[in-house]
Amino acid sequence: DADVTQTPRNRITKTGKRIMLECSQTKGHDRMYWYRQDPGLGLRLIYYSFDVKDINKGEISDGYSVSRQAQAKFSLSLESAIPNQTALYFCATSDLADGAITQYFGPGTRLLVL
Amino acid sequence: AQSVTQLGSHVSVSEGALVLLRCNYSSSVPPYLFWYVQYPNQGLQLLLKYTTGATLVKGINGFEAEFKKSETSFHLTKPSAHMSDAAEYFCAVSDQGSGTYKYIFGTGTRLKVLA
Numbered sequence: 001d002a003d004v005t006q007t008p009r010n011r012i013t014k015t016g017k018r019i020m021l022e023c024s025q026t027k028g029h030d031r032m033y034w035y036r037q038d039p040g041l042g043l044r045l046i047y048y049s050f051d052v053k054d055i056n057k058g059e060i061s062d063g064y065s066v067s068r069q070a071q072a073k074f075s076l077s078l079e080s081a082i083p084n085q086t087a088l089y090f091c092a093t094s095d096l097a098d099g100a101i102t103q104y105f106g107p108g109t110r111l112l113v114l
Numbered sequence: 115a116q117s118v119t120q121l122g123s124h125v126s127v128s129e130g131a132l133v134l135l136r137c138n139y140s141s142s143v144p145p146y147l148f149w150y151v152q153y154p155n156q157g158l159q160l161l162l163k164y165t166t167g168a169t170l171v172k173g174i175n176g177f178e179a180e181f182k183k184s185e186t187s188f189h190l191t192k193p194s195a196h197m198s199d200a201a202e203y204f205c206a207v208s209d210q211g212s213g214t215y216k217y218i219f220g221t222g223t224r225l226k227v228l229a
Contacts (some may be wrong), residue, residue: 033217045216048214048216090157101163104160105158
C-alpha cells in the first residue's frame, strides 16, 4: 500500500469551478507539503504545514488555499480555477523525528482547467 | 536565498554509456542536497541525498553523486546507462538554514537512453 496517496489522480474542470485535491499519508509524519509541477519549471511549493495548527504559504500560494484536517490529511483547494492552474500537483511529507530532511512524494494529481 | 541550477533540460546517452547529470547550487549555509527521479506517470522517488559526512554519496539503481563545496556542485553519475533509467531527474536543496527544510528544486533534466 502506498504511504502517500492523492485523490483524484486526474481531474478535468472548467474555469471558475471550485475543486479540492486531497492527500493522505500513513507514514505518521508531521510535515506535509503541496507542490505544482510545470514543464520546464520543476516543482514549486504552494503551501506547507508543520502540524494541524501551523500552515504556511510557499512561493506560489495565490489562488490556492489549504486545510490540514488531521495529521494525516492535507487538502489543496482552488477556489475559482483558471487555465494557468493546469499542472501536475504533488503532495509530500517529511518526518520531524528524522530532522524533516527527506520528503516523500505521492503519485500526483494531473489537473486540467478548461 | 538558496537556488539550484540543472544544466541541460534534456540529456541523451547510449545504453551502456556514462550518465552525467549536472546540478549546481547556491546556499548561504552548508547545504542538504537531494536527487529525485520521476518515471512517467509516477511521483518523485528519492535517489540519494547528502547532508553531512562523506562527500561521495551512493544511491539506488547504481547512481552516485559527489558534493563539491568548492565548485558548489552535486552532479549525478552512473557508470553504465540502462534503458530503464529513462526518466526525469530533479536536484533539490533543503532550506535548513531557516528551520523550515523546504525544498528548492531545479528545473529538471529529462534523460533519454538510446538503444
